[in-house]
Amino acid sequence: TVQVQASHLTSTDNTENPNENCGPPPPIDNGDMTTFPKSEYAPGSSVEYQCQSLYVLEGNKVITCRYGQWSKPPKCLDVCIISEDSMERHNIQLRWSSVKKLYSPTGDTVEFECKAGYRRQTSQQTFRVTCWEGKLTYPVCVKSNG
Numbered sequence: 001t002v003q004v005q006a007s008h009l010t011s012t013d014n015t016e017n018p019n020e021n022c023g024p025p026p027p028i029d030n031g032d033m034t035t036f037p038k039s040e041y042a043p044g045s046s047v048e049y050q051c052q053s054l055y056v057l058e059g060n061k062v063i064t065c066r067y068g069q070w071s072k073p074p075k076c077l078d079v080c081i082i083s084e085d086s087m088e089r090h091n092i093q094l095r096w097s098s099v100k101k102l103y104s105p106t107g108d109t110v111e112f113e114c115k116a117g118y119r120r121q122t123s124q125q126t127f128r129v130t131c132w133e134g135k136l137t138y139p140v141c142v143k144s145n146g
Contacts, residue, residue, distance in 0.1 A: 019043055020068030030055045030076035041065045051076035056106045077106035078134030091118045091141035095127075104131040114141035 022041045025033060031051040041047075045065045051057045059074035082102040087093055094102060095111035104110050109130045114120055118141035120127070126139035 018067055022065035022068055022070055025063060025070050026073050028073050028076060030078065031057070031074070043067070049074055049076075054079045054103050054105055058106075077132075079106070080104040080108075080110075080131035080134055080136045082110060082136070086138060087112070090138045091115050091143075092127075092139060104136070106131055106133055110136070112139050117144055118142060119144045 020043065022043075022045070024037045024039060025041075025047045028049055031049050034048045034050055037047070043065055046062050048062050049057070050061065055076040055078065057074050058077050059072065061074055063071045063073050080103070082094070082104060084100045091114060092112040093115050095113045102110065107130065109128055112127045112129065121140040121142045126137070129136045129138070
């Protein structure tokens, strides 16, 4: 006679242990933790991030250690730098300001107008521009005839 005995196999890979500690939280670009990082964190521990000046935080600023893993850290979205050189190349100027350089956070809208003696080459809508993650599209003006 043959006897078959069922054996129960348990794998130690992939087991989620609610009591597992987390290592140091992940660094984020253009941002920092508000507390000094430790080498190990107990389950349920949280840390908070903040972005450097002018950067905009996207996501949850607090992350938590669960099952040996950190929840998803936030991102610090880049600023748009609107320089005199860029405006000169496109024959435009800021509509509401005479500053030579403007730092615009993500989500901010900037309005341009043509410099004196120039007319729009791109449509009216292109003169209202929203900065997104460090990028914006400049409108273009060309020399007026006459």
